Amino acid sequence: MKKLLGSIALAMIAMTGPLAAQTYPDQAVTLVVPYGPGGASDLAGRALAETAQPALGQPVTVMNRPGAGGMNGARSVAAADADGYTLLLARVGMALSPAVMPDSAVPWDSYTFLGMLEATPMILAVRSDAPHDSVEALIAAIEDGKGGMTYAASGATAIDGFTTQALLADNDLDPLTAATLVPYKGGGALATALLGGHVDFVAMSAGSLMPHIESGDLKALMVFAPKRMDSLPDVATAQELGYETAGQIGGWSALYGPKDLPEAVVAKWNTVLADVATNEQWLELARRRGSISTIGDVDMTEFAKQQYELFNGLAKDFGYLPN
The missing domain is CATH 3.40.190.10 (Periplasmic binding protein-like II)
Known part of the structure; x- marks a missing residue:
């Protein structure tokens, strides 16, 4: 009996680990927009939600979670389960805020960086x-x-x-x-x-x-x-x-997830974003927003690091933070 229970436990662990990731996604994904409805961030998030669904195979539900200069929404995603079902429509503030307010903002590297979406000039x-x-x-x-x-x-x-x-x-x-x-x-x-x-x-x-x-x-x-x-x-x-x-310096939008997302989830979003990059609806909506689609143009992890270092350096050079 103990051997049987042990086998069941191992099977359950497998299902909640790599095997579960391989079936991703099997339910709707929540995309947290860390600013209010109707703004540029919200429009970008809803455009991604609409155009990602065909390649993802599941709905993407937008949730606005504004406050604290975007940090409320960012913090909720950084603290979410790393299963790929809660993602963040990240903006330049996710690099800028921790660069100038290191004691109160979510650290810039608290995420899995899934990809750049757009430049917002x-x-x-x-x-x-x-x-x-x-x-x-x-x-x-x-x-x-x-x-x-x-x-x-x-x-x-x-x-x-x-x-x-x-x-x-x-x-x-x-x-x-x-x-x-x-x-x-x-x-x-x-x-x-x-x-x-x-x-x-x-x-x-x-x-x-x-x-x-x-x-x-x-x-x-x-x-x-x-x-x-x-x-x-x-x-x-x-x-x-x-x-x-x-x-x-410039504005941008990107797609982040909680830190340490499974490789299968990252791979799935690589495929989804590659599909979105050539989606005519995505490109047209970006044009209407005055944005420039930049999916696939940069390594998002390296870019986020560079942006943090840029603003942190400027804050020190301009006297907003001690050197």
Whole structure:
């Protein structure tokens, strides 16, 4: 009898280990979006959920879990069972937050990195009636202004704060004093501040700026992205213009899971993402969001590490963290 019970126990262990992973997935997968509904992160998550299902063979259910700058959702996934049924729509904040708030954010390496999904470009923009028609002209005006030029951002150590500060540093200007940061909450408020003449320029998410650029109220001077946007083919990237630090900054989305996912789960998502990469619906939805599909373009583990090190280094260089 003891021998029989032992055999059953071993069988159960097998079923909950490698064998279970080999049958993955046999139920719906939950995709946690760590921000609220309706925003760029939510749209990206829902686009992935819809286009991944055919190759995955099971539904993908989106769960919004906002709060703490994305850390509530990130923490829930980092603490979830490593079975592949709870995944994270990760954003640049998953590398940036722990880089600048190491005591309160989820560590950047608390995950299994399944793959990059998209670049979400940032745009350096001014009002259409501004005299600056190039980045060089804007930088010259900033230098002449001796701190009097203003820009809107959601925070000094937010992605839309680091974009401008990195650009200033690349031009041998003091990132904290060469231009004055005026804080606003949310992309819509930042764009409105520029439109209303309350600030001189912004360097922020393309999604919030493109409607105003297309209407002619704003003009784009540069894109923070790995390649040019289809909707702005004549606007160069920071990399193309030779800005070393600013050229490394940009928004992105990726797919993460809890640490130590089984190899079979990782292999399945490699196959699924390869299918999504050529899915016309995914590509069209990315275009509508102002995003650039980057599935398969980078090693996500190495990229996440580089992004963490980039922002941690900037936080120290700019004085937000001790060296």
